[in-house]
Amino acid sequence: MADVHGPVALDSARAEVVLNRMQLLVTRKLDGLLQGDYLGLLPGPGTEAGESREYRPGDDVRRMDWPVTARTTLPHVRQTVADRELETWLAVDLSASLDFGTAKYLKRDLAIAAAAAVSHLTVRGGNRIGAVVGTASELTRLPARPGRKDAQGLLRTIALTPPRPGRADLGALIDMLNRPPRRRGMVVVISDFMTPVSQWARPLRKLGVRHDLLAVEVVDPRELELPNVGVIALVDPETGSMHEVQTADAKLRHRYAHAAAAQRAEIASAIRGANASHLRLRTDSDWLLDIVRFVAAQRHARTRGTTR
Structure with missing residues (x-):
């Protein structure tokens, strides 16, 4: 039993259909949530001085x-x-580990969905959106441009990025948004964060000092716990190595769940340490509903005077 999907590259026609469907879903669900003088996805107070x-x-x-x-x-x-114009940057990790999913979606699908939602919520009134995209072999910068047409083009480029074996350097990907320094704005880091925290925590903290920062963590339930289904063959999408695991072993399942919980707690702690908001999307959940709840909670927290 193979509990992994192989790399799936979207062709142009399928990418267009997927992105159009995402745009329709996002428009129906998220329009109206952010009316008023709010800055971007995380409705915040902006940077220009006002009254006391x-x-x-x-x-x-x-x-x-x-x-x-x-x-x-x-x-x-x-x-x-709130600033009159917002510049939003996406740091999208498309490592091979995101071409994995055992539920409704691949993690890669959720990464693209999160990018589509952020794009829809921030590109208006002259706001610009750009992206840096990381795969195992290269880091690509897509310049920030205003308008929905350019935003759709950016999303198509992200969706059509071919999967490559290996792991992107998440720290270097994030650091592309630190150098050169940019005007204050919004930065969204989309990844499964499945690399040692020490490699990306410091660049993330640097981003959080200057920008309104959101970390979108994409997770598959098999990364949190193993089901009791006997022998299961797991393939590492980054190296191609395969391991057979006897999931009937209750002690092994417990150790796996304990280690996974510790890993996720370390990731969450590093994100909090960067003064970032944290959105977790799971492949077995309704990603759009999760985003709606997150945005509504952020707005409620802001209007009550809290920052996170």
């Missing part, structure tokens, strides 16, 4: 307005105004 108001529990202490606080003897924070 009294501090409320949950406000970011980095926005304390100390002169007003001293004059009034009450803590105040400086409100900021």
